[in-house]
Amino acid sequence: MTISLEQAEKAIVHAKKKAGKLDTKMNIAVVDAGANLVAFARMDGAWLGSLDIAIKKAKTARFFDMNTGLIGGLSQPGGPLYNIEHSNGGLISFPGGIPIKNKKGEIIGAIGVSGSTVENDHEVADAGASAI
Amino acid sequence: MTISLEQAEKAIVHAKKKAGKLDTKMNIAVVDAGANLVAFARMDGAWLGSLDIAIKKAKTARFFDMNTGLIGGLSQPGGPLYNIEHSNGGLISFPGGIPIKNKKGEIIGAIGVSGSTVENDHEVADAGASAI
Amino acid sequence: MTISLEQAEKAIVHAKKKAGKLDTKMNIAVVDAGANLVAFARMDGAWLGSLDIAIKKAKTARFFDMNTGLIGGLSQPGGPLYNIEHSNGGLISFPGGIPIKNKKGEIIGAIGVSGSTVENDHEVADAGASAI
Amino acid sequence: MTISLEQAEKAIVHAKKKAGKLDTKMNIAVVDAGANLVAFARMDGAWLGSLDIAIKKAKTARFFDMNTGLIGGLSQPGGPLYNIEHSNGGLISFPGGIPIKNKKGEIIGAIGVSGSTVENDHEVADAGASAI
Numbered sequence: 001m002t003i004s005l006e007q008a009e010k011a012i013v014h015a016k017k018k019a020g021k022l023d024t025k026m027n028i029a030v031v032d033a034g035a036n037l038v039a040f041a042r043m044d045g046a047w048l049g050s051l052d053i054a055i056k057k058a059k060t061a062r063f064f065d066m067n068t069g070l071i072g073g074l075s076q077p078g079g080p081l082y083n084i085e086h087s088n089g090g091l092i093s094f095p096g097g098i099p100i101k102n103k104k105g106e107i108i109g110a111i112g113v114s115g116s117t118v119e120n121d122h123e124v125a126d127a128g129a130s131a132i
Numbered sequence: 133m134t135i136s137l138e139q140a141e142k143a144i145v146h147a148k149k150k151a152g153k154l155d156t157k158m159n160i161a162v163v164d165a166g167a168n169l170v171a172f173a174r175m176d177g178a179w180l181g182s183l184d185i186a187i188k189k190a191k192t193a194r195f196f197d198m199n200t201g202l203i204g205g206l207s208q209p210g211g212p213l214y215n216i217e218h219s220n221g222g223l224i225s226f227p228g229g230i231p232i233k234n235k236k237g238e239i240i241g242a243i244g245v246s247g248s249t250v251e252n253d254h255e256v257a258d259a260g261a262s263a264i
Numbered sequence: 265m266t267i268s269l270e271q272a273e274k275a276i277v278h279a280k281k282k283a284g285k286l287d288t289k290m291n292i293a294v295v296d297a298g299a300n301l302v303a304f305a306r307m308d309g310a311w312l313g314s315l316d317i318a319i320k321k322a323k324t325a326r327f328f329d330m331n332t333g334l335i336g337g338l339s340q341p342g343g344p345l346y347n348i349e350h351s352n353g354g355l356i357s358f359p360g361g362i363p364i365k366n367k368k369g370e371i372i373g374a375i376g377v378s379g380s381t382v383e384n385d386h387e388v389a390d391a392g393a394s395a396i
Numbered sequence: 397m398t399i400s401l402e403q404a405e406k407a408i409v410h411a412k413k414k415a416g417k418l419d420t421k422m423n424i425a426v427v428d429a430g431a432n433l434v435a436f437a438r439m440d441g442a443w444l445g446s447l448d449i450a451i452k453k454a455k456t457a458r459f460f461d462m463n464t465g466l467i468g469g470l471s472q473p474g475g476p477l478y479n480i481e482h483s484n485g486g487l488i489s490f491p492g493g494i495p496i497k498n499k500k501g502e503i504i505g506a507i508g509v510s511g512s513t514v515e516n517d518h519e520v521a522d523a524g525a526s527a528i
Contacts, residue, residue: 268440269437269438269439269440270440273437298444300438300444300447301436301438301447302437302438303436303437303438304433304435304436305401305405305434305435306401306428306432306433306434306435307401308400308401308402312430312432315432315433
């Protein structure tokens with residue numbers, strides 16, 4: 001099972017709405033079960049550097065089937081996954097990446113959001129993931 | 133002047149419609165005036181390998197402000213731009229990438245399409261670019 | 265709005281003057297609104313390794329529209345943006361990169377300086393950015 | 397012996413003048429004896445994709461101490477250096493890169509120009525190299 005383009009675009013629509021409510025400008029990426037990009041949107045005026053970060057957050061969330069912030073908790077100095085960010089062409093391990101599940105609870109992809117505080121990034125990603 | 137997300141999404145909508153009429157499954161990428169990704173869509177079942185090609189076609193079209201196929205005509209063995217594809221982290225120089233202009237004729241971004249024959253790729257890209 | 269070559273070269277002239285007053289040898293890079301290089305100068309005897317750092321500082325400052333040192337304050341172990349440096353092909357998050365604004369206050373590019381202490385790097389970057 | 401920043405900037409000034417006479421918009425890069433960038437300028441409106449090509453031409457010319465076009469003559473299908481462009485992170489082997497010599501005839505760096513036809517690129521590079 002993998003996410004469809006229609007689902008990915010629905011996630012982006014909901015993420016954009018939430019971003020608007022929070023008065024933020026976001027980069028929003030959705031990857032499929034294979035961690036490959038399905039849909040992407042950069043809101044006007046969003047940080048250029050967040051383009052790559054949003055995609056990397058989505059990939060990271062699907063690479064390990066967990067929220068990106070959880071990985072960051074393990075990758076700190078002295079932690080069990082110290083500097084795991086060097087793998088896979090670069091991971092992003094702070095909040096804003098969330099797996100996307102279907103109604104059966106199967107992971108079918110992931111969403112990554114970047115452009116504001118990590119709290120806002122996570123909230124916008126959650127709005128997108130929850131729409132599916 | 134650079135393309136807005138609204139314009140980029142409009143280009144993708146029109147490109148997807150044309151892809152449907154041609155019974156093809158496409159990866160469609162839109163970049164802004166700085167050659168940075170603004171919006172992307174991969175239709176269900178489209179070739180995975182075309183994801184990167186679509187993005188590279190869009191970038192290539194904006195890098196040189198011309199249709200990608202024109203570059204390929206110059207980069208053949210014996211041609212003046214032989215192996216130019218080694219620059220910029222990898223160019224794609226066959227058809228499917230087209231600059232996007234505003235109503236004044238200024239280039240504000242580019243669209244890249246990959247997933248079928250180069251003739252179909254070009255036709256779908258043209259449908260997207262013409263919608264702006 | 266993006267920086268012109270004339271403005272970028274003016275920023276470099278002022279940065280070089282400041283570098284001379286501080287008795288330092290700097291690499292100085294200026295990028296445009298799309299984070300692409302516009303002008304660059306490496307002063308005689310400046311560290312070779314600072315060439316890439318200066319360019320990455322300029323890009324980083326434009327990627328997030330803030331001074332590079334601010335990002336470094338957030339990317340420390342335990343911080344909200346820990347290891348953000350793995351994105352965008354490599355960020356530099358210590359001081360020396362500053363956005364460049366036009367007279368209306370719009371960001372039109374950025375300058376990055378590397379070759380001495382981060383305090384000197386920042387001071388030289390500021391001399392360049394302030395000249396526009 | 398290696399080129400100084402003053403010499404590199406002089407080369408760029410002369411290259412820009414020639415580019416203006418030819419009514420072209422160029423990216424111009426100068427590298428030192430170590431093939432590392434010393435100075436760079438992108439003229440307003442010059443192709444974005446030529447930024448990387450200009451730098452690669454300058455590096456290629458210094459890597460092999462010859463005009464880039466000569467390498468392209470050897471790198472064709474069936475030629476002795478077929479696909480040498482895959483080395484060194486990507487070479488550019490069509491005209492526009494020229495070694496820079498001092499008055500004793502020693503090679504002290506190279507200039508690379510991109511933004512127009514390869515004939516114009518070469519002519520502008522030659523104007524820069526000849527100024528030293």
